[in-house]
Amino acid sequence: METNIVFVLAASFIAGFLARYLLGKKFFSKKHHRLFFEAEQEAHKIIKEAHREAETIRKDKILQAKERFIELKSKHEKETHLREKKITDIEKRIWDKERKLSDEIALYHKKNINLQNQATDYEKQLQILSKKYEEIKNIYSEQVKSLEEISQYSADEAREKLIETLKDEAKTKARAYIQQIIEDAQLTAKAEARKILIQSIQRIGTEQAIENAVSVFNIESDDIKGRIIGREGRNIRTLEQVTGVEIIVDDTPEAILLSCFNPVRREIARLALQKLVADGRIHPARIEEVVSKTEKQIEEEIIDNGKKTMIDLDIHGLRPELVKIVGRMKYRSSYGQNLLQHSREVAHLAGTLAAELGLNAKLAKRAGLLHDIGKVPEAESELPHALLGMRWAEKHGEHPEVCNAIGAHHDEIDMKSLIAPIIQIADAISGARPGARRQNLESYAKRLSDMEGIALSFEGVNKSFAVQAGRELWVLVESEKVDDQRAFQLSQEITDRIQNEMTYPGQVRVTVIRETRAVQIAR
Known part of the structure; x- marks a missing residue:
């Protein structure tokens, strides 16, 4: 800022000098004289303003310096005050600790004196008690000797005699009490148990549980049967292979029978048939797709059934x-x-x-x-x-x-x-x-399940289904692992194991199914 002021003053001085120089020339006209006069006035004005501005800046600088000085002084005073306060607090804590220590020392001396006095009193009382104990001991010994002379028994013999008498009396009373409890329990236990069982059975009402191995699928008309069977029976054959359920289409009007010992498979086949009939598109690829979706649906229903059962029985945390x-x-x-x-x-x-x-x-x-x-x-x-x-x-x-x-x-x-x-x-x-x-159904279902298990134990077997009430076993193998020759051997091996390991009526026909599929997708 000061450099600017000097520059302004120098410019004004040069302007004034030039004006005077030009004024001295005679070739200036009156107009030039007037302009020179105005320039000189302007120069004086600028110089005056510059002096005024310089004075203002100087005063501002002085004021700022005073404010900074006051600020630094105040900060120094605060720091000094805080330091003095800390020193005062430390001195106070030291003085308090010294006073507390002095009080504790005085209290310790006082307690020590009291303990010494109490110890002296305890010793006196202990001596008195010792004398009393000796007197009582002598009196007790005299009484025991008197009793021994009267009863003609020593103290140990009398004690043992008394203990034996009390033990015999306690055993007699305990036996009588136990016998009384047993008799009461025998009189009331059967009646009480019968009462509890009858009350519990009466409070639980359930229907008769009758199960079979056949489900009936109702259809609107017999025309749908032909669509379910398909050309040369391919639809019904595919449905049986993917579900493991035997589908019986007979002369029963507007009905198809689903036969299988496994209720899950029957339910999957029933729901899949229901969806296929409602959709109208019935062919092998569609059947496999619907059966796969139905299996997932059954898995979800299984979880829902479990949760609903827990809620009904008020069981939590499974x-x-x-x-x-x-x-x-x-x-x-x-x-x-x-x-x-x-x-x-x-x-x-x-x-x-x-x-x-x-x-x-x-x-x-x-x-x-x-x-x-x-x-x-x-x-x-x-x-x-x-x-x-x-x-x-x-x-x-x-x-x-x-x-x-x-x-x-x-x-x-x-x-x-x-x-x-x-x-x-x-x-x-x-x-x-x-x-x-019903005992028969359980043994029947177990026999068919064991038959399927024998087939599944062989390598390369994908699925196995016992149909025709156990008279036929379908074995589906993976075409990549089992060739035609191995399929023939596999059927013979499964037949031998069934003959050796199982008991069954009639005969069992083992059919090994192997097919090769070529599938491409047009995009």
């Missing part, structure tokens, strides 16, 4: 794997009795019995629902279903009492809690009531 197993019970049967309905019935009975006996009803219902999960394995197992179910329950973190009840409900293992016999009783009640079970 692992997703156990929920799926519970849902699959709907499509399984035990001696003709639907397994899910049987398990729900056992859960209700077990919960009622446990509540009547004052036990944990929720734990009993949980064990009742899961007691037969070993009957729905995804793969065949040599273990009894009770032990297999117990292993699954342990694997998925169920309560130890629940696991023990599952494993012990057929006496495979020892019972370790009161819930185990309750589950066994509830299972017997549910299965023994009239119309609950």
